[in-house]
Amino acid sequence: MTTPVYLDCDTGIDDSLALLYLLRSPSVVLRGIGTVSGNIDAATAARNTLDLVALAGHAVPVAVGEHDPRVGSYAGGAPHVHGNDGIGGTALPRAGEPEAESAAQMLVRLAAEHPGELEVLAVGPLTNLAAALDLDPELPSRVKRVVVMGGAAQTSGNVSAVSEANIHNDPEAAAAVVDAPWDVVLVPLDVTLENRFTEEDQSALLDSADPAARAVGAMLDQYFTFYQGVYGFRGCALHDPLAAAILVGEIEATRAPAVPVVVDATGGPGRGQTLCDLRHQRSGTADVPGAHVRVVLDTDRPLGPVLRARLVG
Numbered sequence: 001m002t003t004p005v006y007l008d009c010d011t012g013i014d015d016s017l018a019l020l021y022l023l024r025s026p027s028v029v030l031r032g033i034g035t036v037s038g039n040i041d042a043a044t045a046a047r048n049t050l051d052l053v054a055l056a057g058h059a060v061p062v063a064v065g066e067h068d069p070r071v072g073s074y075a076g077g078a079p080h081v082h083g084n085d086g087i088g089g090t091a092l093p094r095a096g097e098p099e100a101e102s103a104a105q106m107l108v109r110l111a112a113e114h115p116g117e118l119e120v121l122a123v124g125p126l127t128n129l130a131a132a133l134d135l136d137p138e139l140p141s142r143v144k145r146v147v148v149m150g151g152a153a154q155t156s157g158n159v160s161a162v163s164e165a166n167i168h169n170d171p172e173a174a175a176a177v178v179d180a181p182w183d184v185v186l187v188p189l190d191v192t193l194e195n196r197f198t199e200e201d202q203s204a205l206l207d208s209a210d211p212a213a214r215a216v217g218a219m220l221d222q223y224f225t226f227y228q229g230v231y232g233f234r235g236c237a238l239h240d241p242l243a244a245a246i247l248v249g250e251i252e253a254t255r256a257p258a259v260p261v262v263v264d265a266t267g268g269p270g271r272g273q274t275l276c277d278l279r280h281q282r283s284g285t286a287d288v289p290g291a292h293v294r295v296v297l298d299t300d301r302p303l304g305p306v307l308r309a310r311l312v313g
């Protein structure tokens, strides 16, 4: 039995690692991919996604999603992190064209085709998911689970003092997604920053016989340079791949209490913060009754070696 998955992404260097990991994971099957503006604009993210999927020897429908967040306009992405093209200037052979439907339409359709089975992995701003909730208010009853890379529970943000990029880029959408009555697993910076790729991992990718593995290995130059400047080590955090590995089940969330979560969508200095109410955790790890958002605070083992094994083959 394989799990049908819809991936929503802003491809993106760590998105590319997550995408290739999912394509190489036999227990899941990507039924569709929607793109959103975040690291790069939604149309370029779709181009990157189509090209990498084809280079990996797969065929997955890709739909372009929302260009602008719910409020305001796309602010131009993160070229200092992911490069001007989102993939660190890595040339990929062009392949395929996006679907005619939007990402939100694709998600609604796939949920209807796989009622109660479809799992959603969101590793970019949550604009498409919020748009899908607008299109189909019954969507939460048809989706099995939504795994989101985003937020910061007990650590600082990476865009502002308190907000993480995916939430920061569309807090109104994130609030809509967290408030909707479906099971959400939030994979925040608290855990993603603890899982890393090193230069050794990059060398293994670059030495691989697999062209897609070599391509993501080449992308890491840009990402590593950013991390070296900001975090002081030549390597990178595995944000999006960790969320993917938790969805797949190769990494287990050993501490992930279900707690009330509120996204700050006000205009103040807290905008984009994920307020995770962890007060009850001081006396144990019990879930708060009625809470439907699990916040991952610990995992069973480091992702680096697991990811490397999958990607290098």
Ligand code: RIB
Residues within 6 Å of the ligand: 010, 012, 013, 014, 015, 038, 039, 123, 124, 125, 149, 158, 164, 165, 166, 239, 240
């Ligand atoms: O904060 C990290 C997240 O922002 C990752 O999903 C990265 O790809 C960017 O979208």
Ligand code: CA
Residues within 6 Å of the ligand: 009, 010, 011, 012, 014, 015, 038, 039, 123, 124, 240
């Ligand atoms: Ca991403």
